[in-house]
Amino acid sequence: MKVFVIGSGGREHALVWALRRSPQVKEIFSATSNAGIRQQTTSAAVAAADVRALADFAAQEKMDLVVVGPEQPLVDGLVDLLTARGIAAFGPVQAAAQLEGSKVFAKEFMARHKIPTARYVMADTAEDALRAISDGSFQFPLVVKAEGLAAGKGVIIAADETEARQAVQDLMVERKLGAAGNRLVLEECLTGRELSYLVFSDGKDYAAMPVAQDHKRAYDGDRGPNTGGMGAFSTPGLLDAALEAQIQRDIVEPTLAATRAEGFPFRGVLYVGLMLTPNGPQVLEYNVRFGDPETQAIVRRLDSDFAELALAVARGELSQARPQWSSDATTCIVLASAGYPGSYPTGKVITGLHEAEQLNDVVVFHAGTKLNATGEVETAGGRVLGVTARAATLADATAQAYQAVSRIHFEGQQFRQDIGKK
Secondary structure, eight states, rough: EEEEOOOSSSSHHHHHHHHHTTOOOEEEEEEOOOOOTTTTTTEOOOOOTOOOHHHHHHHHTTOOOOEOOSHHHTTTTHHHHHHHHOOOOOOHHHHHHHHHOOOOHHHHHHHTTTTOOEEEEEEEEEHHHHHHHHHHSOOOSSEEEESSSTTTEEEEEEEHHHHHHHIIIIIIOTTTTGGGSEEEEEEEEEEEEEEEEEEEEEESOEOOOEEEOOOOETTTEEEEOOSSSSSEEEEEEEOOOOHHHIIIIIIHHHHHHHHHHHHHOEEEEEEEEEEEEETTEEEEESSSSTTTHHHHHHHHOOOOOOHHHHHHHTOGGGGGGGBBBBBSSEEEEEEETTTTSOOOOOBBBBHHHHHHHSSTTTEEEESSSOOOSSSSSOOOOSEEEEEEEEEEEEEHHHHHHHHHHTOOOOOOOBSOOOOOOO
8 A cells, every 4th residue: 555644743753653554555655854754754746735736646656545634734625636536535525624724614513513612703803803802792711713724823712801802903903823813703711621532534433532631731730831732641541431422422423413414524533622511521622633742642552553444434434444442551742842832943953762762662753853964863843752652551651751751862852741640
């Protein structure tokens, strides 16, 4: 099987790693400078952001499967283009990708199908938004969301009216996130425990993944600014059976049924961001792809063939390739550049990668790296590496991951020291 993996981060390196374990995979192609991915794939001479060029390349090379990691090419219709060329694609079509690509579409979709979510209003203009903020419709804190994709920066939790008005100014007047702020969603701030619930879906059937706990804050003790994720862990028992059954019955199954009813049966990974409120689970947001760094923790627990699974999802044959998960635990610790999630330097040489992976059941996934002119691996992003370990218990996996971290060095590296310990 020839496989083309789209994307360039730690999530995509984890997917490449999982695909390489399959005896069915002969060759994997990628269009990225990520050093970890480049070392394990054949380079594709194609512009990574050009969905038509990506689809043409896949057709020319007669790819058996294309695995799409990030949301942007899904929202841009890459799967539709691949399907038109007769190529199996792991990911949803453009119409289904609106569940992530448009906050407005997602909220109206949930309202139409009575899927539990926060109370909200839409704002097409700054005047509409300011009126909703000041007319007493909502208490504070208030959640202000840019409609479009914003690389994780489009959700502001405003503590008071001043902060809410500033969010409107930033998004709709000053256009700090560009077209993503053309429309806003204002919604009540739900309270409770936050949880991500991911499933594979082939348009008819679905299969749940193990739950992973992400750590969004930059510093120990869940302090500091939000990031793309500073680490994750996955272990049995994070979700009790009764609550999982409720999530599937009240949210996952109605969501998938609604996509079929609206003419875009969902194929790929449905990621449901939930708040476990006193009134039951409610949807914060949908994503239409794997999370990052949750993927790094989750795929380390997959004992069955990911290539076979992804192809079955793409072909609508999930019932023939059900995933098998280990009862082991996994921990992923993100090593980030100095200053992340703000501005940060790049080009810092990384040492100790080989030594870290000599430890038992340790895999280092590259997120923001590249090879320099002399063949050394150096930093090329905010989140640089995802150091993962798998063991019989969460405590052992975490200890092994931190031991591996101690062997890796680059100037200014930062990481949380409490991943997997809460």
